[in-house]
Amino acid sequence: MTTKDLGPFEAVRGLRFDAPFPRLLPVRQDFDTTRIDDVAAATVAALEPLRSRVAPGMSVAITVGSRGIHDKREVVRAAGEWLRSVGAEPFVVPAMGSHGGATADGQVQLLANLGMTEESLGMPIHATMETVELERVPGGPAVHLDAHAAKADAILAVNRVKAHTDFSGEVESGLAKIVAIGLGKQRGAEGIHRFGPANLGVWVPQVARRIVQTGKVLGGLAIIENAGDRAARIELVGAEDIGGPVETALLADAKRRMATLPFDDIDVAVVDVMGKNFSGSGMDTNVIGRMMIRGSAEFERPRITNIAVLDVSDASHGNAVGLGLADFVPFRLLEKLDLQAVYINAMTSGLGGPQRAQVPMAMPTDRSTVAAAILTCGRPDLERVTLVRMRNTLDLEQLWVSESLRERVLADPKLEITGDAVPMTFDDDHGHLLPWGYAPTTTGES
Missing domain, CATH: 3.40.50.11440 (LarA, N-terminal domain)
Incomplete structure (x- = not known):
């Protein structure tokens, strides 16, 4: 799918949403890292x-x-x-x-x-x-x-x-x-x-x-x-x-x-990239706490109100079959979709396919995508939104978490704050959330 093929999504290309984005703390989870050397x-x-x-x-x-x-x-x-x-x-x-x-x-x-x-x-x-x-x-x-x-x-x-x-x-x-x-x-x-x-x-x-x-x-x-x-x-x-x-x-x-998220309740989760190389459903349902299969029980934890997914891995070749597990995505992810691969995978999965192959609300930029997730998370005081950013659902040792979660982090002996809080930063040209390990600056949305 290309920009020209976005069809009805073109009608919302001019939409812009903004929100009080939380400052994020770098946090490391202490997992059992026993491994085979040879x-x-x-x-x-x-x-x-x-x-x-x-x-x-x-x-x-x-x-x-x-x-x-x-x-x-x-x-x-x-x-x-x-x-x-x-x-x-x-x-x-x-x-x-x-x-x-x-x-x-x-x-x-x-x-x-x-x-x-x-x-x-x-x-x-x-x-x-x-x-x-x-x-x-x-x-x-x-x-x-x-x-x-x-x-x-x-x-x-x-x-x-x-x-x-x-x-x-x-x-x-x-x-x-x-x-x-x-x-x-x-x-x-x-x-x-x-x-x-x-x-x-x-x-x-x-x-x-x-x-x-x-x-x-x-x-x-x-x-x-x-x-x-x-x-x-x-x-x-x-x-x-x-x-x-x-x-x-x-x-x-x-x-x-198995690695899991350290919080039971999260207002917004931001997943940098989903993909078949991380999980058969693009995102590990055990990590995000969503089964999304009709008739199947949902997980007890974690309870995440909104999930924003920003990209699909190149290794997936456009097969973002777990896209329906998300609530918001940017156009740049839609532009990578190979709907034929998605639909073949979804149809092969039977009952497990239809909901997970659905397209979430799509926004022009990462900034609007994350903002929309924040604005609709049901938190009356948006300054207190709890947000967790992860690279993908396979790599969870390093996380970015909102300052509103600081007390919970400090109370958990398996969590360690590894640096100062920084603002969520988006580039000026495309409104993309800057890559993992970005240097904080103040920018706007294109």
Whole structure:
């Protein structure tokens, strides 16, 4: 979408809103930052129990999803090197459902944007949207398996285990998901999502187990991240345990380590950038406290009145499918939208797609966007607005918070004020909120 395509939004291009923008304090959250120093060595150590199952010449498909997992490239590369060292012939399969515009080329490009190419991974990437249909789960969805993975002698699942953004259950986002939905490509993902988000916890493990029953799955490498998005654990999960109690225990550990916002109630949240590389829904619903799926319960915390999102990452290729989780956005975000990618993703998600693909109120500039969020947050005394600014919903160690939250920060031993309060600053030319770490000056809006 370009400026010329904004259509009815052109009617509000001349609108300007202003508000008493709060001064912001730089705050650091004290998270558990336990991490693995040598990710490659930890990966090799985790894989050693599979040595007896890998035969010389065996072709092994390694799953790689669409998420921006910090240590994923190193894990996948190390896994490929280990497999070659024991005589196997590994290759990468993009395992990401309909992401990348539901095309093989789009999925390869998405991996490249995450720094994963044949050169960086040290092995071929075999991409297709074709699947082999396996026996349907009784009473449930058809089971689809990526055609290249189906032809391989074996499959090694690799994924981060974490809380899902669409539902809560014993097994959420992790190995079972990448096997069932990732390797299911668009057809498999659509079939599972058709039963609704509330049933993902029912069908994802069952579909994954059906694929495991083919005998092709060697096991899964589970990456558990700390709150700073670094690998804290790399664990081998046996094929028979994918989608079972072992993965449930890993999920509990991942949730314990997960970064969250430190406040229960916030008037305005400003998210600098959303994106598929941060979360499947663009913004992690567990962080912003919004599910936005009809019939699904909302989170107990945090309770954020208005959310302003200012940009979508380049790595998303215009797929801002979680845009409907926001209340206000600037035109510059709309101009990056690839509605085809958004709608394909939303339709594949079934009931979880329509609300999250809706377009929020759009404003000409960042300044008007944040001002609109402040003016409509329901706070009678706008000088007391509580506002939190974050880079994205994945990186939460460093935050900017309004001075009205100072007492709450000082009362929390896990929070530290790291500098002086500064004004929210927008550039003169475009009204953009200045980038993270900006030098405060006094400017107006163009």
